[in-house]
Structures are given as structure tokens and as C-alpha cells.
Amino acid sequence: MDKPLTQNIHPDHDFTSLADYQKTGGYRGMRKALTELQPHEVTQQIKDSGLRGRGGAGFSTGLKWSLVPKKTSDLPDFQQTRYFVANADEMEPGAFKDRLLLEQDPHQLIEGIIIGAYAIQANIAYIFMRGEYRLAAKRVTYALQEARAQGYLGEHILGSDFNLEIYLHTSAGRYICGEETALLNALEGKRSTPRARPPHAVASGLWGRPTVVNNVETLCNVGHIIHYGIDWYHSLGLGADHGTKLFGVSGRVKHPGLWELPMGTPIREIVEEYAGGMLDGYQLRGFLPGGASTDFLLPEHLDVRMDYDVVAEAGSRLGTGTLIILDDKTCPVKMVLNMEQFFAQESCGWCTPCRDGLPWTVTLLQDIIAGQGRMEDLDTLAGLTRMLGPGHTFCALAPGAMEPLQSALKFFREDFERYIVGNNDELEYA
Amino acid sequence: MKQTAEKSTSEDLTALEIQEINAIINHYEDHTSVAIEALNIVQKHRRWISDSTLKAVADFLQISLAHLESVATFDNLIYRQPVGNTVIHYCNSVTCWMLGSEQIREHLCQRLHVEPGETSADGQYTILPIVCLGACDRAPAALVGDELKIDLNTDAIDEILKR
Numbered sequence: 343m344d345k346p347l348t349q350n351i352h353p354d355h356d357f358t359s360l361a362d363y364q365k366t367g368g369y370r371g372m373r374k375a376l377t378e379l380q381p382h383e384v385t386q387q388i389k390d391s392g393l394r395g396r397g398g399a400g401f402s403t404g405l406k407w408s409l410v411p412k413k414t415s416d417l418p419d420f421q422q423t424r425y426f427v428a429n430a431d432e433m434e435p436g437a438f439k440d441r442l443l444l445e446q447d448p449h450q451l452i453e454g455i456i457i458g459a460y461a462i463q464a465n466i467a468y469i470f471m472r473g474e475y476r477l478a479a480k481r482v483t484y485a486l487q488e489a490r491a492q493g494y495l496g497e498h499i500l501g502s503d504f505n506l507e508i509y510l511h512t513s514a515g516r517y518i519c520g521e522e523t524a525l526l527n528a529l530e531g532k533r534s535t536p537r538a539r540p541p542h543a544v545a546s547g548l549w550g551r552p553t554v555v556n557n558v559e560t561l562c563n564v565g566h567i568i569h570y571g572i573d574w575y576h577s578l579g580l581g582a583d584h585g586t587k588l589f590g591v592s593g594r595v596k597h598p599g600l601w602e603l604p605m606g607t608p609i610r611e612i613v614e615e616y617a618g619g620m621l622d623g624y625q626l627r628g629f630l631p632g633g634a635s636t637d638f639l640l641p642e643h644l645d646v647r648m649d650y651d652v653v654a655e656a657g658s659r660l661g662t663g664t665l666i667i668l669d670d671k672t673c674p675v676k677m678v679l680n681m682e683q684f685f686a687q688e689s690c691g692w693c694t695p696c697r698d699g700l701p702w703t704v705t706l707l708q709d710i711i712a713g714q715g716r717m718e719d720l721d722t723l724a725g726l727t728r729m730l731g732p733g734h735t736f737c738a739l740a741p742g743a744m745e746p747l748q749s750a751l752k753f754f755r756e757d758f759e760r761y762i763v764g765n766n767d768e769l770e771y772a
Numbered sequence: 773m774k775q776t777a778e779k780s781t782s783e784d785l786t787a788l789e790i791q792e793i794n795a796i797i798n799h800y801e802d803h804t805s806v807a808i809e810a811l812n813i814v815q816k817h818r819r820w821i822s823d824s825t826l827k828a829v830a831d832f833l834q835i836s837l838a839h840l841e842s843v844a845t846f847d848n849l850i851y852r853q854p855v856g857n858t859v860i861h862y863c864n865s866v867t868c869w870m871l872g873s874e875q876i877r878e879h880l881c882q883r884l885h886v887e888p889g890e891t892s893a894d895g896q897y898t899i900l901p902i903v904c905l906g907a908c909d910r911a912p913a914a915l916v917g918d919e920l921k922i923d924l925n926t927d928a929i930d931e932i933l934k935r
Contacts, residue, residue: 432906435865435866435867435908436865436867436904436908437904438908441906441907466799468799473812474849474902474906475906476915476918476920511809512809513808514812514849514850515847516846516847516848528808530800530802531800531802531804531806531808531835532839533843534846592908593870594871598909598910598911600909634866666866666908677869677870680864680869684904687903
């Protein structure tokens with residue numbers, strides 16, 4: 343069992359029914375949790391497993407669950423009800439991992455949600471899904487009906503005292519909805535702007551009640567951890583982090599795709615072996631290791647392992663674990679412009695640095711590319727990477743947007759300068 | 773007077789729309805929370821959300837029109853202007869951009885004689901950009917109606933428009 347997340351996903355069949363899922367051991371983790379373990383024991387096991395959030399931030403999943411106040415009779419009324427939310431709002435440019443899990447093995451997610459909701463004693467859970475994922479919504483809806491018919495949802499699940507309903511919420515879009523607190527506002531039918539923290543969602547989330555929000559891929563790990571145990575989970579990772587992860591590669595490589603590999607797999611192995619290396623006629627110039635809001639790394643970083651802390655030491659972030667390749671025929675300045683246009687458009691406008699700083703960034707980059715830039719513009723851009731950086735905004739959108747820019751200014755400065763001094767005709771970019 | 777004026781511009785939700793909204797309204801603690809899904813439901817039947825439709829939804833949910841408008845104009849997939857039978861959302865995020873989404877956009881616009889945001893003269897297609905569709909390994913991609921289309925090129929676009 344070295345590929346638990348994708349064991350049921352095969353190219354020749356595209357949907358895992360309840361029966362298929364149970365054939366490979368599905369829902370045994372749920373059974374064990376609900377019939378043999380106390381909620382706090384479930385939380386402790388997930389904490390001890392070392393599972394970290396696969397949505398990009400890498401926060402300890404078990405720790406997050408443990409921060410929800412224990413359900414005791416002396417808790418105030420508003421904290422007696424709590425909610426569990428699966429974040430299926432995948433929209434990070436370059437990320438295409440959660441869609442596969444949602445479309446092809448939705449019961450794996452449902453099992454994770456049931457276990458998570460049991461751990462924090464939530465009786466209602468939501469799957470918050472982006473509106474564009476039409477096929478995923480259809481498959482998840484079908485799987486929820488199967489689970490309900492089987493008695494895995496509803497009252498007294500497996501004869502226990504635990505009741506749970508899971509509702510699918512289909513969103514109408516915006517990248518910001520994937521941000522934890524903006525997602526909660528969206529679920530409440532409000533404009534999806536982030537909330538100031540503290541309080542954190544685990545204390546005061548949906549309608550002011552304790553709420554856990556976990557990424558889809560994160561939750562898909564949960565059933566396996568409870569069923570196979572912590573030692574097994576630890577044995578899967580190659581480095582400090584545990585378990586497996588879906589790693590992807592997109593761009594001009596021979597075989598773009600998605601593979602479940604151990605945490606700690608070297609980037610070189612993912613790019614050269616699994617993705618087959620660069621297309622003929624193209625050289626590797628750099629890459630974003632985990633989506634558009636991560637810093638560029640260079641070919642010299644190919645031996646970096648895909649572990650949270652190792653990628654961070656190299657100067658970037660593991661993020662979503664889906665790499666975007668920059669080849670030598672693509673202009674890095676234009677590539678950064680494309681990403682900044684995305685972030686400027688998707689900014690919710692709630693706080694000033696992001697609302698004003700991102701369009702300013704876009705304008706400067708457009709001017710530079712149009713041959714109207716000045717050298718001082720590079721200093722202004724560098725200044726923006728600080729002003730829009732961590733600590734100045736409500737959420738991580740703007741700091742994320744600055745990561746590819748700040749690293750491009752560092753690694754590809756000559757490309758920016760060539761536009762400014764006016765000999766960009768020499769460039770052979772497409 | 774004001775009340776009459778408002779009434780004359782309001783339209784009612786259909787029985788089916790009301791039934792579909794009522795089926796999910798209890799999933800949430802309050803009526804405001806069902807706003808986005810109610811808009812999705814109504815838009816599915818009417819293709820877009822006119823001012824009078826927006827008012828009908830707000831009235832039905834007993835929430836403020838201004839609040840509903842603030843949500844409707846915020847979200848990418850709520851159309852506040854008429855759209856064609858099929859909306860083609862071409863992805864313009866980074867990997868699709870690298871692998872040809874600008875050519876996809878140009879070809880679509882040229883074939884349909886429109887600019888992004890416009891609807892073809894026969895009312896068949898509306899062309900809109902969209903952010904990353906999560907199909908980067910098969911870029912460029914587009915959402916055509918409810919269907920994800922991948923590995924796009926100009927031939928594939930011609931094939932889609934032929935139907």
C-alpha cells in the first residue's frame with residue numbers, strides 16, 4: 343500500500359463507486375474511528391501522524407482539530423454546534439490535484455470528512471466546491487447519496503451516537519473563496535472577503551461557531567491513517583514529512599501529469615522521470631514548485647526534496663505540490679505579468695495593499711514589457727513585494743502574489759532590464 | 773407610488789425554482805446563506821440574472837437587494853448581462869497562457885466575430901475568460917457549457933463550434 347490516495351484511480355475506469363471503494367478497504371477507517379476510538383483519540387492519531395495541510399499552507403491537521411473547544415456541557419450555547427468544511431475550491435493556477443480526487447474517488451473524501459467531523463463532534467459538514475467543477479459536483483452528489491443509503495450519513499452512524507449530514511455547496515467563483523475565512527463568508531452567502539484573525543475559525547467560524555476547514559487532499563489521507571496506523575503512514579515519507587502527496591507538472595515537459603509519490607521525493611525525479619524531462623528543443627529555465635503563489639526555483643534546485651521545510655529552505659514553498667515549468671522560450675517577465683493579472687483580478691478588494699498594489703504591479707510590468715519602463719520601476723516593484731508581503735494584509739493572497747515576482751526579480755533580472763534598455767529584440771521568446 | 777413601481781419591475785420565481793431553492797434552504801442557519809446557490813439555481817433556468825430576477829430572489833429569501841447585488845457582482849460565474857445558449861470560458865491562467873490560450877481566444881473571437889464578454893450574433897455563444905480550470909496537464913483548457921474541454925487547438929475549437 344504505497345499509493346493510498348490513488349489506489350482506486352485507474353485510467354481505464356473513471357469513477358469509484360461505494361462498492362469499488364469498499365473492495366479496497368474503504369470506510370474501514372471510519373468504522374474503526376466511530377466504533378473503537380473516542381473523538382480526542384482520533385484527533386491525537388491524526389496529530390501524531392504528522393499530516394500537514396495539502397492546500398498550500400502546510401498546517402498540522404491534527405493540531406487544527408485539537409484547537410476546537412471540547413464539547414462539554416459548560417460550553418456556551420453557540421459553541422455547542424460546530425461545523426466541518428472540506429475546501430474543494432481548487433483554483434491556484436497550476437494546481438489540478440483535488441479535481442482528480444473529487445471526480446474519481448469521492449468516497450475517500452467523504453470518509454475523511456466523517457472521521458474529521460466525528461473528531462470535532464460536528465453534525466453538519468459542507469463540501470465547498472468551485473462552480474466550474476461540474477463533473478466533480480455530479481460525482482460527489484452521487485457518492486453522498488450512496489453513503490446516505492448505506493447509513494454512513496444520517497443518524498446513529500454504525501449504531502453509534504454520532505449523527506452527520508454532509509451538504510455539497512457549489513460556489514459561483516473567485517479564487518479568494520479558497521481562503522479559509524473568505525470561504526466561510528461565501529458559505530454564509532456574503533461577499534467572499536477574508537476575516538480579521540483572531541478569532542480563528544476553530545474558535546469562531548461559520549455563523550460564529552467553531553469550524554474546521556481542511557483541503558480535499560488532506561482529508562483523503564485521514565481514513566488511511568486511522569485504518570493502517572501511524573507507523574505505516576510514517577513509513578511512506580522519505581524525509582521529515584510523512585505520507586504521500588499528489589505531485590504534478592505542467593508546462594513544456596514531455597509528459598505533463600499527476601503522480602502520487604512519497605513526501606520528500608526529489609524534484610528532479612518528478613520532472614525528469616515522471617514528467618519525462620523537457621520537450622525537445624526546450625531547456626529548463628526555472629519552475630514554481632507549488633502553484634502560482636510560490637517563489638521560482640532554478641535548475642540548480644532540482645535536487646531539493648518536496649518536503650515543506652526543505653522547499654522553504656531553498657527559498658520557496660511546497661504549496662500545492664503542482665509544479666509549473668518555465669522553459670527557455672517563455673519570457674519570465676510576461677509569465678509573471680500573467681500571474682499578477684490573475685492576482686489583481688482575483689483580489690477581493692478588502693484591504694488596500696492588495697486592492698491597489700496588485701493593479702499597480704500589473705501596470706508597471708505592462709509598461710516595462712511595452713518598452714516604457716525605467717530602471718527605478720524595478721525598485722518600485724521590489725518595494726511592492728515588501729509592502730504587499732506578509733503582515734500587511736488580511737490574508738495570504740497578496741503575499742502569495744509577490745512570491746513569483748520577488749524571485750523573478752532576483753533570478754531573471756536581466757530579462758526585466760533588457761526590456762528597459764530597449765534591446766529586447768535579441769530575445770527569442772515566442 | 774414607490775411600492776407600485778417596484779412591483780411592476782419584479783417578476784416571480786417559478787414553482788420549480790422555488791422547489792429547488794427550498795430543497796437546500798434548510799442546509800444553512802439562515803436565508804442569507806442560500807443566496808449564492810439560489811442565484812445559481814435561478815441562473816440555470818434563465819441563463820442570466822436580470823435586475824428583476826435579482827429582486828425576485830431577494831424578495832423570496834427576504835434579504836436585502838443590495839446585499840444580493842453585492843454577492844452577484846462579486847462572483848465570476850453569476851452573469852448580470854444576457855449570455856448565449858452556451859458560455860465558453862477559456863482559461864487564461866499561467867500554464868494555459870504558456871501553451872496557447874491567447875491563440876484560443878483569438879480563434880474563438882475571430883470565428884464568432886466577437887470580443888471577450890460578447891455574444892455571437894446568432895445568440896449561440898458567449899466568450900468569457902476564466903481562471904485556472906485545474907486541467908494544467910492538458911492545457912490549454914476551456915469550460916464549454918458544463919463540459920471541460922482539454923488539449924485545445926484551433927482545430928478542436930472548430931470542432932466544438934460545429935455542433
